[in-house]
Amino acid sequence: MINALDKIGCFAQSLEKLITYPERQRKDGFFLSQNGEWDSNGQAIWSMMEHYRLTGDREFLKKVYPSIRKGIYWIERKRKKTKKKREAPHYGLLPPGLSAEHLGPNDYYYWDDFWSLAGIRDGIESARILGRTKDQAIFEGYYKDFWKDILNSLKFVEQGIGRPILPASPYRRMDAGAIGSICALYPLRLLSSDDERIINTIEYLRKESFYKDGFFQHMIHSGVNPYLTAQIAQCYLFRRSSKAWPLIRYLMEIATSTYTWPEAVHPRTGGGCMGDGHHGWAMADWILLIRNLLLFEEEGALVLTPALPPEWFYNDGRIFVENAPTYFGIVGFEITWVGEEVRLHLHTRFRTSPTNIEWNLPFEAVERDSDGTHIGGRGGRIILSNDTHNAIVHLKMGARMV
Numbered sequence: 001m002i003n004a005l006d007k008i009g010c011f012a013q014s015l016e017k018l019i020t021y022p023e024r025q026r027k028d029g030f031f032l033s034q035n036g037e038w039d040s041n042g043q044a045i046w047s048m049m050e051h052y053r054l055t056g057d058r059e060f061l062k063k064v065y066p067s068i069r070k071g072i073y074w075i076e077r078k079r080k081k082t083k084k085k086r087e088a089p090h091y092g093l094l095p096p097g098l099s100a101e102h103l104g105p106n107d108y109y110y111w112d113d114f115w116s117l118a119g120i121r122d123g124i125e126s127a128r129i130l131g132r133t134k135d136q137a138i139f140e141g142y143y144k145d146f147w148k149d150i151l152n153s154l155k156f157v158e159q160g161i162g163r164p165i166l167p168a169s170p171y172r173r174m175d176a177g178a179i180g181s182i183c184a185l186y187p188l189r190l191l192s193s194d195d196e197r198i199i200n201t202i203e204y205l206r207k208e209s210f211y212k213d214g215f216f217q218h219m220i221h222s223g224v225n226p227y228l229t230a231q232i233a234q235c236y237l238f239r240r241s242s243k244a245w246p247l248i249r250y251l252m253e254i255a256t257s258t259y260t261w262p263e264a265v266h267p268r269t270g271g272g273c274m275g276d277g278h279h280g281w282a283m284a285d286w287i288l289l290i291r292n293l294l295l296f297e298e299e300g301a302l303v304l305t306p307a308l309p310p311e312w313f314y315n316d317g318r319i320f321v322e323n324a325p326t327y328f329g330i331v332g333f334e335i336t337w338v339g340e341e342v343r344l345h346l347h348t349r350f351r352t353s354p355t356n357i358e359w360n361l362p363f364e365a366v367e368r369d370s371d372g373t374h375i376g377g378r379g380g381r382i383i384l385s386n387d388t389h390n391a392i393v394h395l396k397m398g399a400r401m402v
Helices: 002-009 011-018 040-055 058-082 110-129 133-161 176-184 194-206 226-238 246-252 280-294 310-314
Strands: 214-217 273-275 295-298 301-304 317-326 328-338 343-351 356-361 364-368 376-378 383-384 389-400
Touching: 002 011, 002 040, 002 280, 002 317, 011 058, 040 058, 040 110, 040 133, 040 317, 058 110, 058 133, 110 133, 110 176, 176 194, 176 214, 176 226, 176 301, 194 226, 214 226, 214 246, 214 364, 226 246, 226 295, 280 295, 280 317, 295 317, 310 389, 364 376, 364 383, 383 389
Parallel strands: 301 356
Antiparallel strands: 295 301, 317 328, 328 343, 343 389, 356 383, 364 389, 376 383
16 A cells, blocks of 8 residues: 555655554564564565655665664574475475465465565665665575575476466465465566466466456455456556456446445455455555556566557547656656557656666557657567657557557
8 A cells, every 4th residue: 555655656645654664663573463474574675665766765765774674684584494394395485374364274375485585685675775785795695595495396386286387385276375476476576477487377367266357266355356356457467468458447347436445345246245345455456557557667667558458549549647656767758649640758857767668559550750760669569768758650550469
């Protein structure tokens, strides 16, 4: 929820909470939500670093860095408790716990491991920014060892299931609990969108754990889960896939009259059947989904409109974004289309320039021009330089992108 506030520019509101994180941390470095949930340290560190990435607030990072450091040492100590039998699938993972409670009974959940690994990765970044070279080297060692243990565990999984995939834990068959493991792509970006394990997991969930176009959780949080549906849609967006849109439209269909969602929706009545009536996490994931439909960051690049619906272009139209926070600074853009001609106008206030700007359209783009210079890319994916202000393309409307 704090990340959603940050990504719509409500920095003061998110800071009000984030600045209290260090005092919520135990002396041993554990961010305790409840015992048996080992994901919280990674989540706290990631949330603080996301605030820094979106604001560039170095003073904030200095204040919370001691807390980040303590949190990473806690993760490393915690996972040492499973380093007894090297041949075991859980070697080097976090101990068994409740984890995200919708995953099932206590187990060695990859959800906890992926969040914790991301926390260490972000600790490396924070140490580098603040010039803590000794800490950076230590954290890099922790990260390398932890990733190695996770990948070894996933090899056990691949041997047992018969293909590379991400179950909820190394001791679980594929089931609805695998929804937790896609955090490795969204939001953590530990695995790429074309990683075979991610692709196979999403395909499994889409086939086995959906009611209509909503993710149906078969255990504990039973019902159609709006926020989990949104997370799968995010994975499709990172793949530049129009498969996100049936999920987005379904979320709009099951929204309440006040445009919120319960934590789980009864498939027969359409009303809430579990958890909060107005679920804050669901609303946050909706905001983040809309934001990423318009723009997101990826490996140093700024990505615009990853999966626009083709039918929008059958009539003249316009998309307008203003003052959007990104890792690079503030971004605004306007896209207009008349007939087959599409124009992009960018107005940016970068703190750090992206490596390039990737602009996606749902049809093949031809006759490309950017500030008078020919631009690259193929199909509907257009690659612009980071100092682009204007671009014009013509669409080949018969050549639809998938």
